Each structure stands twice: as C-alpha cells, then as structure tokens.
Amino acid sequence: MGKKIFVTLGVVSVVFMATVVWAQEVTVTVGNGSGAPGDIVGVPITASDTTASAINSCDITLRYNPTLLTLSDVGAGTLTSAWEREVQLTDVELAQLTVPWHYPVYKETSGEVKIALYGTSNLSGAGTLATLIFKVNATATGSTTLSLTKAQFKEGAVSSALVNGSFTINTGGVVGDVDKNGAVNSLDVQACVNHILGVQDYGNAADVNKDTLVNSLDVQRVVNIILGV
C-alpha cells in the first residue's frame, strides 16, 4: 500500500516537472525612447521566443512618470496582431458597445498602465507584444524609467523575466529654430506664422518664448533672435 502511494506520487511529480520545464521562461523587455516636448513617440514592449510556452494571454503593468509623458494609445504588436484579429467583435456586438472597441484593452491611471492581451491561438517566436504611444509633455525635462511591474503569461503559468526601459526628454536644440533645420532665420518666422495659422504643426518648437502658447509673441521673439535684440 505504502509503495503504491510512493509510485503514484513519483509519477505525478515527473508529470509536474515535465510541465514546468516545457513552459520556458520568457523575457519581456521595454524599449528605450526619446523625444522633444510635444513629440509623439512609440515605445515597444518585446518578448523573447514564446514558441515553447503555449501562450494565449498576457497581462502587463508598467509605470512611468506622468509629469513627463502622457500615454495617448497602446497598440498591438507583431506577436499579438493575430490575436487582435481573432477576438475582433462582430458588427452586431460592436453596435451594442457603449464604449469604443479597442485592442488591446488598457487602462491608465496616474502613470500606471495595465494592458490585457489575449487571443485564441498560441504565440509563436519573438517579437513585439504591444507598443506604447507617448506624448512628451510640454514642460518635460530629464528622463523617466519605464518600469515593468508585471508581465504575466497565462495568468502566471509561464514564468517571465522583466527588463525595464527608459525615456529621455530631448530639450536641446536652438531656441528660435522652429523648423529645426539648425539655423534661425526668416524661414523660422514664416514657420511660426504657419503654425499659428494651422498651415503646419511645428510642435513645441513654435513656442519660442516657452510660455506654453504659440502666438504673435513667438513670432516677435524669432525676429528679435535674428536681429540679435
């Protein structure tokens, strides 16, 4: 009787060990980004080879400094675009929604974003799980860690290693160089006017006097820089 229980336990533990070994650890890495105030920049979250782990879901939580960056969107990646197609709702289901359909599902609160990715097939190979689309805040300087606090596959059935990224704000550049060609001249006066008229968006570079507005004062400032006033 005792021997029978021992043998049974042995078989169970061999099966359990085989399952654990089969589900290979996946490394999840946040990319490094950079941009000037006003820029829109995509930062990828990538995964190492997923083929051996039969993954059909992934939950990610990431933290960043919300005084520097504003999350404007989260997109599916090369690894998860098939999932996006697999779980697409029918026209009837879409019509019943009270909020717009968005894949992946994500929720952002005070610099923490939670992302839920899922599908019906298993992931294959290495690639991008999702892309974070950040807008660099107008008064941002310095840098922020893009800190992965969670990247859980199959509700934790597959172990993961987390690698943080960072985002650096570029505040260099020549003041008054609205069109960013390296020189300050009459073209920048024209560029500033075009920005005000809505002809072309030069982003934060058009706010030459850095008062968060783009108006005639910035045109005057460019002229003064050219004149050396």
Ligand SMILES: [Ca+2]
């Ligand atoms: Ca210029």
Ligand SMILES: [Ca+2]
């Ligand atoms: Ca201004």
